[in-house]
Amino acid sequence: MSSPPAVDVREARGAHAPPKPRREITTAFLVSRIAVLAVAAALLLYALPPLVAARSWPAVVILCAATAAIAYLYLTRRFVPAKYLIPGTVFLIAFQVFPVLYTVSTAFTNFGDGHRGDKRAAITAIESGSVRQAPGSPEYSLTAALKGEALVFLLVDPATKQVQAGDAAGLTPVPGAQVGVTGKVLRAPGYTVLTAPQAAARGQDVTALSVPTPGGLIKANGLSRAVEGRATLVYDARCDCVQGEGDRWAADEGQGYFVNAKGQHLAQGWQVNVGLSNFARVVTDPTISRYFAGVFGWNVVFALASVGTTFALGMAVALALHHPRMRGTKAYRIALILPYAMPSFAMLLVWRDMFNRDFGLINQLFGVDVDWMGQPSTARFAVVLVNLWLGFPYMFLVTTGALQAIPRELTEAASIDGATPWNGFRRVTLPLLLVALTPLLISSFAFNFNNFNAIALTSEGGPFPAESPQVGATDLLITYTFRLAFGTGGAQFGFAAAISVFIFAIVAIISAVTFRRTRRQEEVYA
Incomplete structure (x- = not known):
């Protein structure tokens, strides 16, 4: 008996294999x-x-x-x-x-006003800022111009009437330049002459530009004159110090300053790594550590009160509109989300005027004379109330969506089993809502913990006690540190970054603990 012919397995599979789907290019x-x-x-x-x-x-x-x-x-x-x-x-x-x-x-640097650049930039700023006109030095007619995108000075020598272009590299002759009767350069080949308004718009750049010369530096004196002078403070690389005006300032790499023997430093410094000093300042500086705990406590209360009140009101409104007998729900929902649709900064300013003691709508409406922003208790109540008005539409929207995802059979089964409406809400609806909305509540807490606008645009952190004008009764950590870092002492970006790390750590710890506690509830109702 002859054996059946051999069949190639690959051919057999290929004959019955489905064709490869062609990729559709949409x-x-x-x-x-x-x-x-x-x-x-x-x-x-x-x-x-x-x-x-x-x-x-x-x-x-x-x-x-x-x-x-x-x-x-x-x-x-x-x-x-x-x-x-x-x-x-x-x-x-x-x-x-x-x-x-x-x-x-x-956060580990001294970055801020006076410490924005490197050491070389600080030396240049110190020498340029100390330039004084030398007796008998020439005075030039100045015209601001551009060479490409770079700002240059077109200088007319009063004695020779020659035109030279000056920049950070020095002076360069400009042949073929046309000078007007007032000494201003009208045209110069290869340069774009700026008009008076254009030069005024770049006034800071004009003032900052220094043109080096063999005898010193040329600096602008207004927008139409420039003078040659000499720097009274000069850097000496041999001693790594600045000398002049009868004193000597040595470089201190730890502070990023040039410091003299009396401990005084020049205004211009450079950016250096300061390690943990910004973080230690929060604990060691009495002007900060003295009030840090109180501000932190109110910060937690404000965040919890904002989340609790907005969630309670938003959920109550959502439950009322979710009732099957409720009519006109679309119109109500449109009206209720209006606070959420309006620009928050504008509404905060309106609420601030409404709480004004003299002409505010609230005092006139109720016939009272309350200094809402002048007392700690009323000011704190006012900012929580304003935040409630701004925040409850968001909670209303998310709660409405979560309610629609809960089967009505669950609540109907609870009522059939004899549960009262309150018990059905407390035992069935609320736990299921919390399972869905807990991440949103935690994120809302983190947002309100750093809600700068709600405080800065309503109470501005006040009222401020007479003994401590730096910290107010409604200050949050973010507004308090903003005032410390960017107040009258100038911008201190390194210190502000260190406080930001503190706030991030606090919010992260609170959020992690909350997530861990609510995870058990999610497992029960999963």
Whole structure:
């Protein structure tokens, strides 16, 4: 008996295998791919010329490599998951990870007014700021101009009438320049002469520009005159110090200042790493540590009161409109979300005027004479009330959505079993609502813990006691530290970043504890 003919298994499988589905190229797919490639190309064309001009070759290599990788990723049919994950990852790093890391790194520096640049920039600012006109030094007619995008001085020598261009590199002759009868340069080949309004708009740049000369520096004296002078403070690299005016300031790398023997320092410094000093200042500085605990306590009360009141009112309104016998719910819902739709800053300013003691609507409406923002208790009640009005529409919206997801059979079964409406709400509806809304309540707590606008635009942190004008009764940590870091003493970004890290840690700990306690409830009702 002959054996059956051999059959190739691969051919048999191929005969019965379903055909591979063809990938459908939709319009949305093409538009998204073109959009990503267009953005990448635009960033390359925008960032490449300045990087090449600055000779920042590592950045050029990274930019070109990233653009090539994006082009390869979106021009090939492979790596489909990466096409969706990489844009989200890039945005996550750019808008979440990088700001957090930058804030933390800034907290360990003295970055702020007087410490914005490096040591070389500080030396230049010190020498330029100490320039004084020397006796007999020439005075030039000044015309502000641009060479490309850079600001330059077009200087007319009063003796020779020659025109020279001055910038940070020095003086350069300008042949063919046309000078008017007033001494102003009208035209200059290769330069764009600025009009008086244009020069006035760049007044700070004009004042900051210094043109080095063999005898000193040329500085602007207004917008039409420039004088040559000498720096009274000069940096000496041999001793790493600044000398002049009968004194000597040595560089202190720990503070980022030039300090003399008396402990006095020059106004201009440079950015240095100060370690944990910004964090230690919160504990050791009596003007901060003395009030930190009180402000923190009120901060917690304000956040909890804001979340509790807005959730209670929003849930009550949502329950009322969710009742099956309720009519006209659409009109009510539109009216109730109006506070949420209005610009919050404008509403906060309106509420501040409503609480005014002299002409406020609340005092006139109720016929009382209450200084709402002048007493700690009334001011705190007022800011919580304003935040309740602004915040309850959000809670109303999310609670309405959560209620619609709860089957009515559960509440009907509870009523059939003899449960009263209150017991049905407390035993069935509320636990299910909390399971769905607990993450939103925690995020609302974190938001209100740092609700700067609610305080700054209504009470401005006040009222302030006479013995402590720096901290008010309604100050939150964020408004208190904002006043300390950006008050009359100038901007202290490093200190503000350290306080931000403190606030982040506090909110993170409270949120983590709350999530851990509510997880058990989620497991019970899952």
